Amino acid sequence: MKLHEYQAKQVFADAGVPTPASTLATTVDEAVDAAEEIGYPVAIKAQVQVGGRGKAGGIKLAENADEAREYADDILGMDLKGLHVDRVLVEEAVDFVNELYVGVTMDRGEGKPVAMVSTRGGVNIEEVAEEEPEAIAREHIDPAFGMHHYQARKVVYDAGVDREVANDVAGVLKTLYDLWEDKDGSDAEINPLMVTADDEVIAADAVMNVDDDALFRHPDLEAMEDEADGGDELEQKADEYGFDYVRLSGNVGIIGNGAGLVMTTLDLVDHFGGEPANFLDVGGGAKAQRIANALDMVFSDDNVDSVVFNIFGGITRGDEVAKGINQALEQFDEIPKPVVVRLAGTNATEGMEILNEDLVTVEQTLEDAVERAVIYAEEVEA
Known part of the structure; x- marks a missing residue:
């Protein structure tokens, strides 16, 4: 589960991490009222789970009520990288002299959590x-003992953080690790952790992702789940269809059966110079309707310029997959994406014979299929 910024900040603030005063707003009037109460200047920030909000126009700094109204009206209702913005966080602006990064995640190569700090x-x-x-x-942590204070200080000093704020930054990092561990987190980060002229550190942003399977242990986070998932209609649709789905930032849609097969396809898209738009695993034994549902999902993503199907039949039968692809594509007067x-x-030969090659491009090898999909996506972009 991915928490929204305002939710992650609530969790961080409850644990003692300094955060700016802020209020969630769903209308322009609410945003203006919140700005008046907090005091100008304020930042008005789109609450969608996507990076690069500022560059995309999703974060603006208002100096007065007129600007607050204008910017809230601009951001509320906008389409931000394919996500509809229906909430903004109105937040006290921080007068900073430096911006840091602190984060905790799992280093799967080392098999240990890793704490990270950067100036x-x-x-x-x-x-x-x-x-x-x-x-x-970076500093790897032994999960049997947790993060020691000396480890937090070490990684902060290794990053070159100024001594005047090093202890405070180390304290924030230690709290972040404890939250990551206690809440069954997958990622926890603050970017930026702002440093003020008075040598105070303040979390100006907040990211926290939590293992869905552990939510039963955290009723406070479970209560946030509906709001956390509300920003991405495609991920909601994936839940309805019963797919394992993750939205990414590229333009090559990917559908496969089996997590390893899909991950291999993602890697090959990158190898051939493309960018994956999603991870979508339809699972084993996928019937025609399930395949049609998968195509419906990928076609619904405005960022997708081409789609690659990678199906290896074990439980799943190639002829059923082919029927599903035909069934989905025959609904269109014009195929929306190549x-x-x-x-x-299993039954791959039969599936190849069933596929309507007026609607799809068929390739014999995975490498050829992925390369072709990347080329199609590049042609659309051009």
């Missing part, structure tokens, strides 16, 4: 990790 806060930390990995200090199909395994 390159306020930007896309994934880009920093890729382009300047040395700019992020579809590439690769079938292998």
Whole structure:
């Protein structure tokens, strides 16, 4: 479960992490009233679970009531990277002199949690990790003992954080780790953790993702679930269909049967220079209607420019998959996005014969199918 910013900030604040004064608003009038109560300047922030909100126009700084009304009206109801904005967080603006990043996640390669700190806060930390990995200090934690205070201080000093605020930053990081552990988190991060001229540290953003299967242990988080999931209609639809689905930021839609097979397909999309738009696992034994439902989901994502099917038949039968693809595509006068199909395994030959090649492109190998889908997506972009 992905918490919204306002929900994660509530969890962080309850644990003692300093956060700005803020109020959630669903109408323009509510946003203006909240801004008047908090005091200007205020930040008006779209509450959708997507990165890069500021660059996309989803975060604006209002200096007075007229600007608060204008910006709230602009943001409420907007489509932000495919997500509808129906809530904004009106938040006290922080006068800062520095921006840091602190985070905790699981390093699956090491089989341990890892705490991370960087002085390159306020930007896309994934880009920093890729382009300047040395700019992020890391400390692995033994889960049997948890994070010791000396480990929090060590990673903060390794990152080059100023001594005047190092202890406070270490305290925030220690609290973040304790929350991550106590709440069965998968990720917890603050980007940016702002440093003021008075050497105070304040969490200007908040991210917390929690293991769905552990929610029964956390009734406080379980009560947030409906609101947390409310921002992405596709993920709600995935729940209705019973799919394992994760929305990503690319434009190549991916449908497969089995998590490993789908992950391999994602990696190949990246290998051939494309960007995956989603992870969608239809599961084993998928019948025609289930395949049609999967296509309905991927076609509903405005970011998708092409779709690749990667089906390996064990329990799943290739002829059933082919019937589902035909059934879904025959509903359209014009196919909304090019579809590439690769079938292998049980009844794959029969499936290939059933597929309507006027509606799809059929490739014999997974590599050829993925490369073709990436090319189609590039042609649409061009």
